[in-house]
Amino acid sequence: MRSVSDPSALPASVATPSPDRWLTTRRRALLVALLIYTFLVGVSSLETGIKILGADTQERLFSAVSNPLAGLFVGILATVLVQSSSASTSIIVGLVASGAVSLEAAVPMIMGANIGTTVTNTLVSLGHVRRSNEFTRAFAAATVHDFFNVFAVAILLPLELTTGALSRIATWISDRLVGSAGAEWESPVKALVSWPIDRFRGLAGDLGVSDPVVGPILIGLGLLVILTSLTFITKNMRRLVANRVERSVNAMLGRGGGLVAMTLGVIVTISVQSSSITTAILVPLAASGVITLRNAYPVTLGANVGTTITALLAALAASRPEALTIALLHTVFNVVAIMLIYPIRAVRDLPIRAAEALATVAATRTHWAVGYVFGLFIIVPLVGIVVLR
Template sequence: MTTTTESPEKRTMPTAVRSVLVFLLIYGFLVGVSLLESGIKVMGQDTQESLFQGVSNPIAGLFVGILGTVLVQSSSASTSVIVGLVGTGALGVDAAVPMIMGANIGTTVTNTLVSLGSMRQSEEFKRAFAAATVHDFFNVIAVSILLPVELITGWLSSAAEAISDELVGTAGSEWKSPIKRWVKEPVGWVQDIYEDIGLEMNALGTIMVITGLVVVLLALTFITKNMKQLVADRVERSLNAVLGSGGGTVAMLLGLIITVSVQSSSITTSIMIPLAAAGVVSLRNIYPVTLGANVGTTITALLAALAASKPEALTVGLVHTIFNVTGILLLYPITRIREIPVRLAQGLAEIAVTRQALAVTYVVTVFLIVPLAGVAIFR
């Protein structure tokens, strides 16, 4: 065996080609959302009603949102699907709002799982686990406050509806989205192919929904992957700039920009975990980055709403944004309130570091057992 000092050259796609690819993937994502919508519409009215009967209870909807997001490890994907379903008219805004909130909680599972990777080093694990769970606690507290408020007053959906009315028209009307026109052709081709092989009604609708889901998930996965490649150097540079001297609002803005760029809050929050574990960033500096990521990730649902044919889809996308912004306004500006998720995360990390099995139990319980039990009880 011989050794050499040469390192293999990296094969990288030219930026221009990758940018075109990302645009094509975004187009594919919008086609996927439209396929989903068309598939549901093809199904009969009875099937549509029975499909979403189980989530008419808001608590069940919340847990479905958590479970769905945990399953696909992406709130961008789950909220886009929810927006697509609202676009069909089969899922109402009222039922979709708790699901969107659930998606916000479910998305935190990814960075919590990443933090478990540091388990062998106690101190590193403590910092990593606290950095991951501060996101969990923030989202759970925000949902605990804003879901009851929404159920009682309908404030979030009313505010989103008001904005949506201004932008695309009133609820119940048909919105002539330009994006919808661009994606109409490929959706028609897919439908024709399935019809040619003899599928109709529920079978046709089901296969179109499945195709739509696969296209949405694949497109989002590759958008995220390629965007990460495109902006990795920028992310690195800005993280260094902010970590060196910034905090608070600046860190929040950075979290937002990175997440909008890569279309994934999980990427943003997961990047922060090794930094927390290494002690490069403190928990209090990571916290605002994750909050920025919460807001940034809502861009995907808004994008998905562009391919929907009902203004309600945009309303739900806006609910996601308003919910996260309101959460920040409620829980971040006042120091004593801001400290609550931080202290809870630190407390949990202290326990987790001494009894590591509890950390795993926490993840399984919060992200699987409780939502499954919740769906079983409340549906």
Template sequence: MENNQAVLPNKSESQNYMQWITVALLVYLLICAVGMIGGGFKMAAGGHAKELFAFASNPFAGLVVGIVATALIQSSSTVTSIIVGLVAGGLPVELAVPMVMGANVGTSITNTIVSLGHVRAKEEFQRAFSAATVHDFFNLLSVLIFLPLEMAFGLLEKTGGWLSSLFYGSGDSSIKSFNFVKTATAPVVNTVKSATHSLGDQIGGITLILIGIALIFVAITMVGKLLKKLMVGKAKDIMHTAIGRGPLSGIMSGTLVTVLVQSSSTTTSLMVPLAGSGAFKLREIYPFTLGANIGTCVTAVLAATAVTGNAQAALQIAFIHLVYNILGVVVIYGLPILRNLPVKAAEALGATAAENKFAALGYILGVFFVAPALCLGISSQL
């Protein structure tokens, strides 16, 4: 018996090591996949990338693409990684910016759906639905503030361009000279690219894009499952320790937990049952959701470090995503006049949904599907 008990911990440790090695390989696969999308898009579009996206050249259409794609795929990390790959292949950055904003809104649907699991208990559902939708209202308010500013001044595009230029610069002393990640992924990307090239530029390019998207789905899904096994217990401990210690602690821990589990949807969904049970108040949970927005940007920044094609533009859109989420926290949470708007809206909606369950369903359909359709209607008139 003693010998068996001594062996068990070693076996458990061995399994953990293997799981971490698998996570590293999947992250490598993710970076390769983003490189494939960039290469495939460049191959298929040739020099006509801008013309291909002329139909969606206004911000409202880009916003809709981001919202609906993320609501359907249920992963902003997946959508933003795909956007990074497309930008590397020639998708204009100015079109990609509203797509990234839309991805932030679309990812909020996950925790809102999770809150429906509390629908049978009125007070519990009110607390859970409010905790879920505070993330929605924050992201919607961010879009209302920053999309008009972006359309008028290109604030995020310029900031992201400046940050990416710090890494690439204008001379030879740039990230290109020491980008070992790109060098490490080149054999896989080039091998797949060579295999599809025989199909011709357009068909081969489209095939390469589809392979890249499929690999991103596989990599992010499997990484998410593995990290949940490895880290969710620790993530809950961090959350319990940090919530209630103040807003800065909440934001920082929300960022850390999301980096650990690589999913803002997982982070925010972890909080919904805690809010429903009454363990934490909405105002305590609110800063934690803001940190989740920041933490989810890590995937896109990582993916942008090794793309082929227009690598500086890819890093630019990844930085834009990060800056957008940080500025959202600074402006909305930093200004007292804006800080409580998401909380008050979520509390009001939670109370309404508790009295009328159809209001919750109407809200989900309205925000994630009807509103995007209206945006498309507006965009067609521009």
């Protein structure tokens, strides 16, 4: 007879502690705090590395993004490559903080990051491709996010280029928080996160390594640290709040509503620091019919707003107010997009109708789905960058 004293007698969920059981909630929370610090060091390292390169090199590297459409495509492609708008917008904040990319040039890149981040849940939806009904629901739930973000950019990018409305709002807020552009901002955490960078530069100086070498090393390290730490922050935060997310989703499904769902999207995304995780959770729920497209839609909009928290966090490590301005612009862009598109039913339904129409076609012609993903997220941005640079 099997005994409870024999762990092999019971299923893992009953008897055997998972390998990371030692990582208690408190320890995991501490780990996340450490990872956030590491992430900020990464942003600071990127900023310092680019500054070291000097104005000429910066001009050569980033002149291509002075064209707004090219900037938009760079934003899309960079986000698709790192599969995270949190990572790409944090890098953009670092570039703006270093002065390599102007605020005006960064705006389309931020908007592109918003579009690029939707690739993850669209890819997740392709997993249902063999079951037509399931796939139709999953693909529609994924692409409604794409369409909303594309519509938002179609409305707000021209408006921003012609009037500068979004940057003015973001600058107004930024001015009140940290002071005017051009000045050095005494970020409360800047000194803390600069310490390892200064030590590294000091060590490199002692070893006789010149700035043209140190600069690219700091940039490479910065990018690596940003991407790695964000991955682990997301992973650990997901574990920390998974039960809360589950409880909230169940509560929302019981008595949902647009604003409630949107708020939930904001909270969950802030918690896990990734809109992709929030929206990817919705795809299997939509595929199985547990949540309707109309109920999933506001959650994705909330995720758009929630994901901007990471860039705001990254701005804490920056020394120029413009870094905070671009991070705020990301938030302002998403909030204004919701305010323009969501309140009026006819306009609000446009992304839903577009997603449903595309999903219906894609369910019968699956190569359209694959073509759509490659086209929107890779081919169009790539061709755009090549043509417009």
